[in-house]
Amino acid sequence: MRDLLYVIPPQEHSIETLKRIFREHPEIKFVSLMGVDMGGNATDEKIPIHLFTQDIENFLTYGIQTDGSSVVLHEIAVLNNAKLDIIPDLEVNWFIDYNYELLEEETQLPIGTLKIPSFLVHDNKKVDSRSILNRAEKYFKKSTLELLKKHPHLLKNLGLHSVEEIESIELTAATELEFWVKSPEDGADIEKLSTSQTLKEQYWKRTQGIVRTAMEKTILVMEKYGFQPEMGHKEVGGIRSKITGDGKSNHVMEQLEIDWKYSSPIQTGDNELLMRQLVEDIFHGYGLEVTFRAKPIEGVAGSGEHTHVGASLKLKNGKRKNLFAPMDMKEDFLGILGYGALMGILRNYEIVNPFITNTIDAFNRLKPGFEAPVCVVTSLGHSAKEPSRNRSILVGLVRDIENPMSTRFEVRSPNPYSNTYLVMAALYQVMLDGMCAASESRKDNKELEKEISKNPGEESFYLDRNRAYRSEENVFEYYTEQQRNERFGIPPATPWENIQAFESYKDRVQILLKGGVMTEDIIRSVATSTLDRWRKELATRVLDDNMDFIRDCKKLHNEETANDLDQELWERVNALKIELMKSSKQRISILGGIREALKKGDYQTASDLQLVMIEKMEELRNAYTEYRHNLFQVSL
Missing domain, CATH: 1.10.8 (Helicase, Ruva Protein; domain 3)
Structure with missing residues (x-):
């Protein structure tokens, strides 16, 4: 197994290098072009490797054709115009997906499928989730650089003298994967699960038996794919499994979480798709069922997938600066662009939410009492000198006094089936909108902190007058439902209510369209598919x-x-x-x-x-x- 290849990085995507790799690894028998539709579904097909290598130049340039009506591209690929091209993305990591139940005859190694993340092209336009995020990344970087050139006070706020000091702008993102595992055919005892959750009997407790084995194997395989796992642990949901007379586990029903290191936004999305496949394959191999549903069991904790977004400057002198962190971490929570980005998410969350919460299952998770957000509100911390983490809010500020580069925003509403590509694309678009507003206002750090801390009825240059956006309290316990609605707005409760935001906030929908990142067709497609x-x-x-x-x-x-x-x-x-x-x-x-x-x-x-x-x-x-x-x- 030491001879298996797991990743082919971008620098090895030349035709000559690929042919050499395929010769050296005869266990790689198939190629699959992985495009991602509006529903977050990845295409998967088995192309024999010998066909791929025979015409590799055409494959890499033109990809393959398929019937677009079979994927979720409503209002785009329709029955009378369904031709769709799947074009390989040469600028990201490619992965080899192994079938450990089928061995190659000569080497006796598992049969591998080369998974190539790809774009979906219809009428000569890239219309898939990955391409939307790709455009969002490029537009954010370009527009941020223009902001820094236009507003010298932003450079000063970052401790820079000239825009010429900047080599590039880099975006980072990360997700956290929560999921439930259980023994086949075991039903849920809601009362026992609810009691265990209330008593926090499972949270961060020691894993045992086949769950421990499957978790540890998953983390080890993650390292082979270069995911840099950070930890795996039990989540709040679940009950302790039982041990049979021969020492084996049965009646397993546990909630787990696996975290790994950040990457670029589009690579983060690709990594997440592969991670779900790895978890399913490995846990299934040990006889365990896995579900990534947001709320698989009513009355018990659901599964989230908190999404972290950040940005930094790479300087020509080799140093890096966090775009959102203040000069003095003990004096301010955020810098000007940091406050702007956060306000952009909060003010425009209604047009982001349809990309995040678009199923009945997802809404079932977002209820008070289960550590899932129920209203549009943030927390900065009780003081700049002592960061705090309020787990009851929608958007959290993650910061470390000793490490300004860690400053980022954690959006807590996504779930494992949220389309991460579209979620991140929408977030970076609205963050940029807030950054532009904060820059134009010429307000300093303290003034922007005051803006984001305002009470309902107080004027603001950007945020809605009749709403509040910050709370350092537990919003589930400190406020009644009526008080939450009055302060932070009434949240949508069904997918139908959620997509109405595209009509109610038409002016804000324009933010998503800027830079050609999204189009009216894409917005309609998301609404129609939802x-x-x-x-x-x-x-x-x-x-x-x-x-x-x-x-x-x-x-x-x-x-x-x-x-x-x-x-x-x-x-x-x-x-x-x-x-x-x-x-x-x-x-x-x-x-x-x-x-x-x-x-x-x-x-x-x-x-x-x-x-x-x-x-x-x-x-x-x-x-x-x-x-x-x-x-x-x-x-x-």
Whole structure:
């Protein structure tokens, strides 16, 4: 296994070098061009390596053609114009994906597939998620340099004398992957999981058995791919697995997190896709199921994927400067461009959120009490001298007094199925907008700190007047829901509500279009794909799952031994079942109303009823639990 090749870096993408590599590694049998659509889905195909090498120049230049209607490119690749080209990206790392269950005959090494991150091209335009982020990176760097040339006070704020000192602007990003693992066919005991979470019995505890083995193997393989893993640990969710008589683990149900070092934004996105595949393959190899869903178990902690974004200057003298850090880390939280970038995210989050939270599952995660953000608010820290980490806010400021280069922003709302490429592209676009506003205002660090710390009703040159954007308190406990809504705005609660922001904030949507990073077609494509997925999931999976649960809420007590409280609790359960699911000639049930609204295309009504359904289903779960807890025995 020591002879396996894991990465082919950009400097080795020449035709001669690639042919040599393929000769030296006959275990690499296939090539797969990996384009990423608007839904974050990566294309995967098996092209025999001998076909690739026969016409390698054409493959690298023109890629392959496919039917674009089979990927998520709504409003772009349509049925009567579906031709799509997948063109290799020569400027990023290529990875070899190994099938350890199939060995090459001569070398007895696992069969490998060369995964080449690629662009999707339609009508001679790059229309995929990777190309959008690629354009965002280039536009951010170009525009930031122009800002520094136009506003000399920014250079002074960074401790520079001239823009000529700058060699380049570099962007950095990182994600954190959370996921659940479990034994096949084991069901979730919600009460045990909830209790364990409340008591924090699993958080950062020692991993054991096959979970430990799979985790350690994953980290070791990550190192082979050059991911520079930082740590793997248990997350807050889960219960301790049981050990059988022969010392093996069973009844596994645990939540884990794996972190690795930052990279450039587009490389970060590519790394994340491969990481998900590695985790699935390795844990499956040990007989464990893996899910990256945002909220796989209702009532228990979901899985996030906090996204970190930063920027720095590479100077001609070899030194580096963080673009967002202040000159004196003990005097100020951020510099001018740092405050501007943060305000850009906060003011424009409504047009970023559709790229982050676009599924029912994702919204199920964003609820108070589960360490997931519920409103648009940031925290800077209790003082500049002592950084603090407020885990209840949307955008966190990460800083280290002794290491200014670590200064960055952590956006806590993404989940493992958020399209990281589009999330980062949107974030860098709105950050740039805030940086421009802060630069034009000519306000200094202290004045900008005051702006971002304003109360609702106070004027601001950039932020919305009627909202607050900073809290150093635990926003779940310090404020009531009404107070949160009044201070920080009412957050969307369904995918339908979320994509309405593209209509409600049309002027801010223009920020996403600047520099040609996105287009009106791309915005429509994202909105249409979100709508399509939401209505299909709601009409089938969600309604079906809820109907199954409602039907499973059966009468359990024996009339002869039951008391008046048993009967009262059951009548409450039955009334909720009828309200939720049983229609009559006089009234339509909540689930029936959703179904009818979706058929008619009345998405606002469907969205409103979805929220009612969520509330009533939670009420039913609690009522049925209370009913069962009061029974000595159940009738069969």
